[in-house]
Amino acid sequence: MKFDFRGEDQEANPREVLLMVYSALKEKGYNPINQLVGYLLSGDPAYIPRHNNARALIRKLERDELLEELVKTFLESNQQQD
Template sequence: MGNNNDNTIQFDVLKNKKDLTKAILSEVYDSLKEKGYNPINQLVGYIISGDPTYITNYNGARALVRKLERDEILEEVLKSYLNVK
């Protein structure tokens, strides 16, 4: 008894999107690095062209990155770079 579930948990869509984007990009980055690629160059190639073959299939990285929209990736990267919310 005494279940203390009186507090409401708030769901922040923007924070969760940012966290998901960061987690996926980190995993993709690590997979590219492990395979000997320059991860930044490969990710930039993917973001600019939309061609998923810039991303390795290793560890499911290609499928992971395709879960994100390229414009959303770019938005999060720019926000991070410019330190804005």
């Protein structure tokens, strides 16, 4: 029997993970912003549902990686051009 673990070795993209988790939270009827903030502040995975594998996806990344992506994206999208 042959196993392929390549999918597990690939690094998760913080932007894609956040978007997928956001979508899963909306589908389940949660307020995605409140749930993500709760998770980022506490580290408690209970803020993220298992729906669409969202909890497993978000736990592949460290919370500081997610925060870095959020800050970077916010600042890049709000930069004023001189």
